[in-house]
Amino acid sequence: MAEIKTGDFVIPGDFLATAEEFVPGDGAYEEDGKIYSSCTGVVLVDVQTKHISVFSRTLGPPALKRDDVVVGRVEDVRDQSASVYIGVLRGREDRELPLPNMGSIHVSQVHTGYVEDMRRQFKPGDIVRARVMNARRAPVQLLTAGDDLGVIVAACSRCHTLLEREDSKLRCSECGNVEFRKLADDYRQGAI
Numbered sequence: 653m654a655e656i657k658t659g660d661f662v663i664p665g666d667f668l669a670t671a672e673e674f675v676p677g678d679g680a681y682e683e684d685g686k687i688y689s690s691c692t693g694v695v696l697v698d699v700q701t702k703h704i705s706v707f708s709r710t711l712g713p714p715a716l717k718r719d720d721v722v723v724g725r726v727e728d729v730r731d732q733s734a735s736v737y738i739g740v741l742r743g744r745e746d747r748e749l750p751l752p753n754m755g756s757i758h759v760s761q762v763h764t765g766y767v768e769d770m771r772r773q774f775k776p777g778d779i780v781r782a783r784v785m786n787a788r789r790a791p792v793q794l795l796t797a798g799d800d801l802g803v804i805v806a807a808c809s810r811c812h813t814l815l816e817r818e819d820s821k822l823r824c825s826e827c828g829n830v831e832f833r834k835l836a837d838d839y840r841q842g843a844i
Contacts, residue, residue: 656704658697662689668704676788679706679715683790690715716741716787722794723804724755726778732759734774736782736794754791757782761795762834773834779805781836802836814840 656668666689668680676682677698679691689695693708716722721742728735736755757780759770767773774780781804782794796802806815808824809831815822817839822831 656695656697658695660695661693662695662706663692664689668695668706674702674704677703677705679708680704680788681790682788716784716792718784718787720784720787721781721801722755722784722792723779723781726774726776726780727754728776729771729774731770733757734770735791736780738792742781755782755784755794756791757794757796761785761793761797764797767834772832774803775806775809775831775833777807778803778833796834799837802834802839804836804839806831806833806839816840 656662662668668674668687668689671682671685671687674687676687679689679693680687681690687704689706691706691708693706696705696707698704722738723740723742724736724738726734727737734757736757738753738755757774759767762770762773780796781801782796783798783801784792785795786793806822807813808815808827808829810829811824811827813824813826815824815831817835820832820835822833823829
């Protein structure tokens with residue numbers, strides 16, 4: 653494998669370096685200890701700060717950065733985390749995102765307080781609004797601590813009807829099932 657140097661032209665997915673050597677900068681991401689290009693462009697290797705970046709001359713898909721707000725679908729919920737497929741970046745214009753587009757919400761980032769049961773906060777299929785904590789690693793680290801963040805659309809676990817909000821809980825109008833989630837303050841109000 654040839655060593656990547658400043659000025660090299662790369663495309664998305666090209667291997668740039670190992671995470672032991674460098675930290676991913678703009679236009680780069682880390683996955684399994686390796687750093688890859690997330691866009692087409694020219695490489696900049698900064699040996700002093702140990703950053704490796706890719707700069708594109710064209711306006712391509714947006715790159716996630718800290719404090720960006722994203723909307724995604726919960727794919728899996730485990731004891732300590734929820735996996736989220738990130739669909740769009742919220743902003744002046746909602747934009748689809750390039751790969752990697754998987755995020756993870758750790759149990760410590762769900763609420764400002766203690767969370768005992770992650771499966772009571774999210775269920776697979778929930779649509780969530782989250783803030784990016786760290787976009788330099790895969791999966792992207794997300795948080796939902798905040799009134800405007802959390803589940804914005806959820807379906808009943810039994811019959812898959814959209815759930816209606818009743819104070820801090822959700823109720824199914826079809827089967828009467830009651831469920832709980834980490835809800836955004838504007839749950840099902842159309843503002844995705």
